[in-house]
Amino acid sequence: KAGVTQTPRYLIKTRGQQVTLSCSPISGHRSVSWYQQTPGQGLQFLFEYFSETQRNKGNFPGRFSGRQFSNSRSEMNVSTLELGDSALYLCASREGSTYNEQFFGPGTRLTVL
Amino acid sequence: AQTVTQSQPEMSVQEAETVTLSCTYDTSESNYYLFWYKQPPSRQMILVIRQEAYKQQNATENRFSVNFQKAAKSFSLKISDSQLGDTAMYFCAFMKGQGGSEKLVFGKGTKLTVNP
Numbered sequence: 001k002a003g004v005t006q007t008p009r010y011l012i013k014t015r016g017q018q019v020t021l022s023c024s025p026i027s028g029h030r031s032v033s034w035y036q037q038t039p040g041q042g043l044q045f046l047f048e049y050f051s052e053t054q055r056n057k058g059n060f061p062g063r064f065s066g067r068q069f070s071n072s073r074s075e076m077n078v079s080t081l082e083l084g085d086s087a088l089y090l091c092a093s094r095e096g097s098t099y100n101e102q103f104f105g106p107g108t109r110l111t112v113l
Numbered sequence: 114a115q116t117v118t119q120s121q122p123e124m125s126v127q128e129a130e131t132v133t134l135s136c137t138y139d140t141s142e143s144n145y146y147l148f149w150y151k152q153p154p155s156r157q158m159i160l161v162i163r164q165e166a167y168k169q170q171n172a173t174e175n176r177f178s179v180n181f182q183k184a185a186k187s188f189s190l191k192i193s194d195s196q197l198g199d200t201a202m203y204f205c206a207f208m209k210g211q212g213g214s215e216k217l218v219f220g221k222g223t224k225l226t227v228n229p
Contacts, residue, residue: 003157004157033216033217035217035219042219042220042221042222043204043217043219043222044219045216045217045218048216056215056216058216090158092217101160101163102160102217103160104150104157104158104159105157106156106157107157
């Protein structure tokens with residue numbers, strides 16, 4: 001099976017812009033989680049989607065949003081970018097019905113100038 | 114809220130030697146899972162080993178084993194016969210065991226360097 005894929009791998013944006021990141025889970029996985037990784041804060045949970053519904057959300061401002069499509073692909077959007085949004089954004093997928101191992105993608109490196 | 118603490122920001126070990134990475138956590142939950150994830154430089158994060166809290170037996174995966182001390186809320190990772198490919202960031206993580214929608218809570222990580 002193909003692994004979790006994320007596009008794009010690298011992004012450079014300026015403050016105030018918005019950005020959309022994409023994640024394609026492993027085939028058959030219905031759950032997609034997003035994490036933000038920064039040197040200062042480490043890995044922090046953003047949100048999880050399962051069968052097109054957000055079922056868990058981390059402590060991030062409303063500028064961070066996401067969605068999931070019927071094919072389980074997920075997108076996350078960050079509006080009105082701030083310098084502090086510069087980070088590696090990781091997506092993880094799992095089968096999702098109960099506890100299952102989470103498989104991570106390579107991440108999208110977002111730089112906000 | 115659950116917290117995970119890794120007290121060793123960086124460690125180094127000689128190839129073929131054994132190294133132990135420390136992790137402590139804080140939770141009031143009785144049912145949970147613990148994990149060690151490996152993130153090699155510029156590569157994807159992968160699961161190294163996991164432990165179910167209800168299991169007393171320590172998990173092992175080839176050269177990787179854990180020392181799970183539930184009462185002390187300690188979960189250390191031992192890497193035996195270290196290899197150059199073990200060089201990576203290692204993250205300890207916690208997940209509540211209710212199933213369904215549960216997030217991973219990560220420690221800050223330990224950067225491990227294996228020297229030839």
